[in-house]
Amino acid sequence: MTSTIRVTEVTKEYGPVKAVCGASFELGRGELVALIGHNGAGKTTLMKLMLGLIRPTSGSIEVLGDNPAAGEFAGRRQLGYLPENVSFDSALTGRETQAFYARLKREPMTKALNLLETVGLGPAARRRVGTYSKGMRQRLGLAQALIGHPRVLLLDEPTTGLDPELRQTFYEVIEQLAADGATVLLSSHALTELEERAGRVIIMNRGIKVADGSIDELRRLARLPTRIRLKV
Numbered sequence: 001m002t003s004t005i006r007v008t009e010v011t012k013e014y015g016p017v018k019a020v021c022g023a024s025f026e027l028g029r030g031e032l033v034a035l036i037g038h039n040g041a042g043k044t045t046l047m048k049l050m051l052g053l054i055r056p057t058s059g060s061i062e063v064l065g066d067n068p069a070a071g072e073f074a075g076r077r078q079l080g081y082l083p084e085n086v087s088f089d090s091a092l093t094g095r096e097t098q099a100f101y102a103r104l105k106r107e108p109m110t111k112a113l114n115l116l117e118t119v120g121l122g123p124a125a126r127r128r129v130g131t132y133s134k135g136m137r138q139r140l141g142l143a144q145a146l147i148g149h150p151r152v153l154l155l156d157e158p159t160t161g162l163d164p165e166l167r168q169t170f171y172e173v174i175e176q177l178a179a180d181g182a183t184v185l186l187s188s189h190a191l192t193e194l195e196e197r198a199g200r201v202i203i204m205n206r207g208i209k210v211a212d213g214s215i216d217e218l219r220r221l222a223r224l225p226t227r228i229r230l231k232v
């Protein structure tokens with residue numbers, strides 16, 4: 001496996017709070033991985049560490065062969081990120097918003113605007129974002145994260161609150177990106193049928209990685225019934 005992300009014995013403390021405790025794992029090219037855990041499990045903290053927004057208290061993180069927190073991190077433009085609570089300027093249209101991010105990321109405008117079609121926002125592209133539903137804002141967030149065809153895509157609870165049809169669209173888009181060789185990590189509170197489609201599942205509980213494997217492996221280990229029930 002060619003690793004694009006290497007997390008080695010990483011601990012992140014916020015004062016007395018240990019958000020991540022000694023986590024280690026590697027993510028490879030073309031992997032679609034679900035990062036599962038309850039509130040406060042450390043999912044967002046891990047993503048922020050991978051993005052270089054924060055530094056580990058101990059241990060090391062490597063993304064695309066470099067330290068993402070280093071000022072000169074060359075891979076930054078190849079990372080796509082959809083934060084948990086994505087917010088946009090409600091006065092701009094979907095198109096204007098996407099154009100803004102394309103300019104910010106210095107990526108070709110036409111390709112960026114085409115992504116609105118990819119996520120199914122074509123018909124609503126000229127509407128103001130203030131009139132969008134939560135699901136539409138999530139799709140816009142995904143379109144923004146996809147600008148520049150990222151080699152690493154980090155999605156923080158992207159499907160929470162989406163109806164099944166939207167979740168399906170979401171998965172189709174990110175499965176395609178992974179099939180093209182990107183590393184996709186998406187966090188969620190629990191495994192649903194769609195998250196089970198991820199090739200691999202990492203389960204976090206209170207900052208500790210408690211499981212890492214394919215759904216089948218995890219089922220076998222835990223002797224879980226056909227529909228996995230997450231009790232971490």
Ligand code: ATP
Nearest residue numbers: 014017018019037038039040041042043044045046
């Ligand atoms: P959720 O599903 O609620 O988003 P999460 O798995 O993403 O949870 P994190 O946001 O990574 O969890 O938080 C892990 C722990 O670290 C929690 O106890 C949280 O309160 C704490 N924490 C996160 N960010 C900070 C911060 N900036 N300052 C202090 N504590 C923090």
